[in-house]
Amino acid sequence: MPDQVLDDISHRRYNPLIGSWLLVSPHRTKRPWQGQQEAPSKIKLPEHDPKCYLCPGNTRAQGDSNPEYENTFAFVNDYSAVKEEQQDYNPEVNKDDVASLLLQAQPVTGRCYVLTFSAKHDLTLADMSAQEILPVIQTWTRIYASHLSPSHPLNAEAAQALERIPPNPHGEVEPPKRQLRYMQIFENKGAAMGCSNPHPHCQVWTTSTLPEEPGKELVEMTKYHGAHGRHLLEDYVKLEMEKGERIVWQNDAFLVVCPWWAVWPFEVLIIAKRHIRAIVDFTDEERLQFAEAIQEVTRRYDNLFATSFPYSSGIHQAPLDCTEDEAETSWFHMHFYPPLLRSATVRKFLVGYELLAEPQRDITPEQAAAKLRDCGGELYRKSLE
């Protein structure tokens, strides 16, 4: 197998989802580390923290009180990155004017939600069972469904999902009056990933514009579909199932891999095996299988270095307002970007060379996948209790 040599030599790999390259240096893990150490996360958080602005019953920054919710609780972020109402901005664009070319801006409106995973301050996704994660996925589904444009190609599926999934009493949000273009669901977990509150939660930012990353993916997936008549991630799932070497875990509906083009040391991709355009395409069974996949990834992460593993994760799916073609091209998947490299305290920094030149990784994705495959089983903390 010619690819075996990639375990030893430095090389670049191509990320076909966004059309760019990264540098892989498998031999580089041996270098000594005198730099910053992450503080190993304190495992002993209380079940309820009276100072936490996400715990049930507590008061938030701007005076609102949280309800006595059970699992998910959704609310508009008190410090949203985008707002629904703001002053207009319509710069004059003059193609011959240098300022129009080099100082371009567009207004962005939108709304940002915060969504808790559990009422308990100390319960991460890794601690929860698939059954306990299910309400989170149901809430994501209802929020996504309720924000689709009136002419969205997935409206029938959305209506069905809203009918089948009972509303979670504190997980409901009113969609904004103005139609938005894209919804980004993401989680920052752990202080190392800039999480400003350890109470397990995710964020949902909806904007009037299509952001860069899902935008690039749509372009590449559309090109691939045009050239080959098949979906990029459809082909990729098949290929990885044949090869086997980058698979972490799978069930009937989802494949979990360290992708060929992973940048972060233990980067993982959960990919739908069939053509799911957005979360409203899921069957009841698939919702639970997705919960299982998330559970497997987060538990394996924690087991890997026996720590509450930091990461940023997020879902890519069809835009809220989109054409038939855009919906058809979309293929549901979830990225996990975790920074730890060698232990609970030694992380990978994507800094100088990575920012100025090209992302660089040390161990290969195949090596990472082998390690994650091997650390399934019970959550390491359970036996410490």
Added chain:
Amino acid sequence: MPDQVLDDISHRRYNPLIGSWLLVSPHRTKRPWQGQQEAPSKIKLPEHDPKCYLCPGNTRAQGDSNPEYENTFAFVNDYSAVKEEQQDYNPEVNKDDVASLLLQAQPVTGRCYVLTFSAKHDLTLADMSAQEILPVIQTWTRIYASHLSPSHPLNAEAAQALERIPPNPHGEVEPPKRQLRYMQIFENKGAAMGCSNPHPHCQVWTTSTLPEEPGKELVEMTKYHGAHGRHLLEDYVKLEMEKGERIVWQNDAFLVVCPWWAVWPFEVLIIAKRHIRAIVDFTDEERLQFAEAIQEVTRRYDNLFATSFPYSSGIHQAPLDCTEDEAETSWFHMHFYPPLLRSATVRKFLVGYELLAEPQRDITPEQAAAKLRDCGGELYRKSLE
């Protein structure tokens, strides 16, 4: 002025150098912070640390001894990300084969250098005078000049530079036998930016491939030149000098701005005012003026929050091996990407939304420039001594 409204509303700005957008949320700086605090950097480092593998006279990881150097000392990184010699890798590429499309790799060879700024363990660029920084720039110039391809369009300039600049006894390196394509000079400063040793130094990674970031810049600069017959950064410098609001500092040869499209809170760009394609184009006077510009940026950074300010920085210029057109299109500039946002301990994290969707910043570049303009003067530490 219609742009004034951008101080208050969320908007996107376009980065014409790499062709992508970022989200700006000026109103978002007020949010509370319960997340990770950076450890304020210990200011009191010793002048010589017997355990530092960069201090003069010490022994390095693989047994080599450092010479008793005076200012710069260059050597091949003991744990290089790329190697000069390695096994061949020539994957068969078959355009109809899915693996050829989705599992693409290229071998990369190259060489990585480490280059100290000073013999003193505790002296950062901010502590050094422009005269003391000059040897660093001279060493960069000689290393770059000695690595150009035999047919490089800047060979005459390189020969002249090598003639005018006396070799620094410990700053000389033998170029590798095989011609390389690109040289990335960069610095990671501070633990927050993954710097693994506080002894002030930079790195020089040379590779057989053109990395993503300078590659994207070349594409955008070439497009702009083709469309307008002028250089993108030539026009940008003129425009910023007219507007004034994003200028931090300038001298005859260099403009220092917080660029319109800055992602990092206090991101700065040093841009050559005339068409300098690479560091070998500098006159003696310009080398000193460049040292001055670096001094101004790093001292202002430290003054801003009265701390040794972390950042990653790096130089973009003509590739080592390039066509006449590529050299003509290149325009010398240096990026600074610093993470601190509100104080010595509160940084900006580019995490969930930024990785999954689009870079997001809080204060505007105009606000950042105003703060950096205002904190010139003596290095804050001087008066504490």
